[in-house]
Amino acid sequence: MAKKMTSLDELYVDQLKDLYSAESQLIKALPKMAKAAGSSDLRNAFEEHLNQTKHQAERIERIFSERGNGSPKGKKCVAMEGLIEEGKEIMQEDMEEAVMDAGLIAAAQKVEHYEIASYGTARAWAQQMGYDRDADLLQQTLEEESMANEKLTQIAESHVNVQAR
Ligand code: FE
Ligand code: FE
Ligand code: ZN
Ligand code: FE
Numbered sequence: 001m002a003k004k005m006t007s008l009d010e011l012y013v014d015q016l017k018d019l020y021s022a023e024s025q026l027i028k029a030l031p032k033m034a035k036a037a038g039s040s041d042l043r044n045a046f047e048e049h050l051n052q053t054k055h056q057a058e059r060i061e062r063i064f065s066e067r068g069n070g071s072p073k074g075k076k077c078v079a080m081e082g083l084i085e086e087g088k089e090i091m092q093e094d095m096e097e098a099v100m101d102a103g104l105i106a107a108a109q110k111v112e113h114y115e116i117a118s119y120g121t122a123r124a125w126a127q128q129m130g131y132d133r134d135a136d137l138l139q140q141t142l143e144e145e146s147m148a149n150e151k152l153t154q155i156a157e158s159h160v161n162v163q164a165r
């Protein structure tokens with residue numbers, strides 16, 4: 001274990017590193033999910049979110065460089081590792097196309113919910129500590145995660161869940 005943490009700021013930096021790891025893992029996983037998607041709108045949604053995810057990682061890098069606080073690298077988000085592992089389990093199954101798409105959406109929505117919870121907390125802590133610029137950047141990412149989640153719901157409800165029945 002690292003040395004005793006005595007401030008919210010230290011925990012904030014630690015959790016931002018965790019989020020940076022989460023985003024970095026997703027940059028590798030999302031292309032595989034896009035490839036496994038059968039429907040073109042689901043594939044496009046994954047590709048579009050991959051692009052956003054790269055910007056989200058950059059926002060965390062910007063927060064660290066503006067603080068003069070080194071690099072966000074060096075921590076592993078074990079929760080994201082597990083969520084991605086569950087996505088891999090789905091992809092390894094032999095499934096009819098629409099059933100696979102329903103499974104991919106389920107896995108991806110678990111990821112988005114994890115990110116929404118994590119960014120919501122990080123933004124609240126930034127606001128509490130008066131880090132207004134950080135709070136703005138974290139809010140931008142939070143909105144993208146929410147929109148990604150809603151897009152997946154829309155794809156599921158508009159056709160995937162019907163075709164998978
Ligand atoms: Fe993200
Ligand atoms: Fe995490
Ligand atoms: Zn973690
Ligand atoms: Fe996301």
